[in-house]
Amino acid sequence: MSTEDLTARARIRDAAIRLFTARGMEKTSILDIAEEAGVSGGLIRHHFGSKDGLREACDAHVFDELLKFKEDVLAKGAANPGFLPSFDARQLLYRRYLGRALIDGSEAAAAQFTEIVDGTERYFREQGMEMPDPRGVAAALAAMTGGLMILQDHVARVLGEEPGTHEAMLRMSLAAGHLFLNPLGDGETLEKAREALAAYERKG
Numbered sequence: 001m002s003t004e005d006l007t008a009r010a011r012i013r014d015a016a017i018r019l020f021t022a023r024g025m026e027k028t029s030i031l032d033i034a035e036e037a038g039v040s041g042g043l044i045r046h047h048f049g050s051k052d053g054l055r056e057a058c059d060a061h062v063f064d065e066l067l068k069f070k071e072d073v074l075a076k077g078a079a080n081p082g083f084l085p086s087f088d089a090r091q092l093l094y095r096r097y098l099g100r101a102l103i104d105g106s107e108a109a110a111a112q113f114t115e116i117v118d119g120t121e122r123y124f125r126e127q128g129m130e131m132p133d134p135r136g137v138a139a140a141l142a143a144m145t146g147g148l149m150i151l152q153d154h155v156a157r158v159l160g161e162e163p164g165t166h167e168a169m170l171r172m173s174l175a176a177g178h179l180f181l182n183p184l185g186d187g188e189t190l191e192k193a194r195e196a197l198a199a200y201e202r203k204g
Contacts, residue, residue, distance in 0.1 A: 009047045012037045017058050021097045024104050025055055059101060059108035062094045069094075087169040096164070099149035116142045132194065148172055 015037035019028045030051055034041045048054040069091055087095075101109035120138035124131065131137055148155065156168035 008037075008039060008043060012039060012044055012047060012054070013057055013061060016054050017062065017093065017097055020055065020058060020104075021093060021100050024100060025051070025106075026104070055106065056108060058097070059106055059112075062097050062101075063108070063112050065090075066094050066098065087166045089164075092164050092166070092169060095149045095169075096152065099146065099152070102146060103150060113142060113146065145176070148176060 012033065016028070016033045019032055019036055023032075028051075030041045030044055033051075033054070034044055037044075044054060048057055098109065098112070102113060117135065117138045120141055121135045124134045124138060152169065152172065153163040155172055156163040156165070159168065159171055161168035161171060
C-alpha cells in the first residue's frame with residue numbers, strides 16, 4: 001500500500017470516528033464520511049469494503065489507542081504516585097466514541113466490554129481480594145466507568161465544566177476515585193441487602 005493510500009485510509013478512518021461519535025453509525029452515511037474526509041465514496045469502499053467494515057476498523061483503532069493510553073498511565077502512575085493523567089483532545093474523542101459504540105450496539109464494543117470485565121475479575125482474583133461475587137463487581141465497575149464515558153457531557157455540564165475538556169475529565173476521574181476509596185454505605189447495610197436477596201432467591 002502506497003504512502004498516499006495509507007494517508008487516505010487514516011483520513012477516512014479519523015473522519016468516520018468523528019462522525020460516528022457525533023451522530024452514531026446509523027445516522028452517518030458513506031457520503032457523509034466521504035465529504036468529511038475529502039474523498040470519494042468509492043475510495044472508502046476500496047479501503048474498507050462497506051460501512052460495517054469501516055466501523056470495525058474504527059473500533060479496532062480506538063480500542064488499541066485507549067489500551068495504549070491506559071498502559072502509559074499505569075506505568076507513569078507506578079513510577080510517580082502523584083502523577084495525574086493528561087486527557088488530550090484525541091483521548092477525549094476516543095472515550096466518547098467508545099461510549100457511543102456501546103449504546104449503538106457495536107459487536108466490537110460489546111467484546112471490549114467483556115474483555116474489560118474479564119480482566120478486572122482476573123485482577124481481583126490475582127490480588128486475593130475477597131468478595132462474594134467478583135464477576136458481578138467487575139461488571140458493575142466496568143459499567144460505572146463506561147457510564148462516565150457515555151454521560152460525560154451531562155456530568156461536565158452539572159459540574160460547571162466545559163464538556164470534552166481535560167479539566168472536566170480529570171474532575172470526573174478524581175470524583176470516581178474518591179467514591180471507590182470512600183464507599184458511601186457501610187458493611188452492615190450491604191450485608192442486609194445480601195441477606196434480603198438470598199431470601200428472595202430462596203422463595204423463587
